[in-house]
Amino acid sequence: MKKLSLMLTSCALLGSAVSASATVVANQAITEAEVRSAQSAWCKALVDISQTGATKGPAAAKALAEQVIDAAYGYQMGAVLFKPTLTVAPQTFRTTRAGALAYFVGGDSNFPNDKGFALKGWTACESKNAAIFIAGNSASSMGNVMITDTTGKVTTVDKTWTYVKDTAGQLRIVVHHSSLPFTGS
Numbered sequence: 145m146k147k148l149s150l151m152l153t154s155c156a157l158l159g160s161a162v163s164a165s166a167t168v169v170a171n172q173a174i175t176e177a178e179v180r181s182a183q184s185a186w187c188k189a190l191v192d193i194s195q196t197g198a199t200k201g202p203a204a205a206k207a208l209a210e211q212v213i214d215a216a217y218g219y220q221m222g223a224v225l226f227k228p229t230l231t232v233a234p235q236t237f238r239t240t241r242a243g244a245l246a247y248f249v250g251g252d253s254n255f256p257n258d259k260g261f262a263l264k265g266w267t268a269c270e271s272k273n274a275a276i277f278i279a280g281n282s283a284s285s286m287g288n289v290m291i292t293d294t295t296g297k298v299t300t301v302d303k304t305w306t307y308v309k310d311t312a313g314q315l316r317i318v319v320h321h322s323s324l325p326f327t328g329s
Contacts, residue, residue: 172281172309179276179283182307182315186216187269190291193248193262202251205263209248213241218308218316229301229322232257268292271303283307284319300325 189212197205217224219241226238228247235255238244246252250260273287284306292298306319 172313174278174281174283174307174309174315176276176278176283178315179278179285179307180271180273182216182317183271183273183285183305186305186317187271187289187291189216190262190269191266194264194266197249197260197263198265202249202260202263205260206245206249206251209245209262213244213248215314216317217241217244217320218310218318219244221308221310221316221318224317225306225319225321226317227321227323228261229324230261265294266291267294281309288325289322 189208193205193209193212196208213219217226223239224244226244226247227236228238231238231247235243235257238247242252243255246255246258248260248262250258250263252258269289269291271287271289273285275287276283276285284304286302286304288300289303290298290300302323302325304319304321305317307315308318310316
């Protein structure tokens with residue numbers, strides 16, 4: 145009886161802690177549709193940042209990039225394992241929000257080699273998966289992303305993303321590895 149009383153007390157305490165939260169997510173399982181939607185949203189955001197930079201200037205592109213990073217990536221959860229396509233040592237990896245922002249839009253003296261990958265005049269972006277692996281509240285995808293510039297030239301990058309859901313049920317990128325395909329020696 146003492147065990148049952150202790151369990152009920154624990155449940156009551158847990159219940160009061162949960163009710164204090166604005167959002168309760170019971171199912172953290174990720175679906176393939178959510179992964180594909182996140183990839184499409186990332187592609188759209190890349191083009192939107194690029195077009196915003198071209199039409200409204202760098203400050204507007206930076207403001208949009210900040211919104212995109214905050215909505216898509218898991219920096220508020222901890223370090224994100226982000227290896228962008230075109231970075232150079234010693235700043236190859238971007239585990240902080242500031243590093244990601246500098247990569248996308250440049251303008252940060254702490255990342256002097258960044259010129260703004262998202263500002264390269266991208267007009268289209270498409271993701272094609274080789275495979276998606278889902279394990280409950282974590283999903284990884286690997287494949288190619290094809291991005292088109294204003295001249296119609298398509299650049300293909302190899303892309304690996306890993307997603308988790310945050311406590312509100314929002315998919316967050318926690319691993320983002322991008323590289324140019326090997327073309328031979």
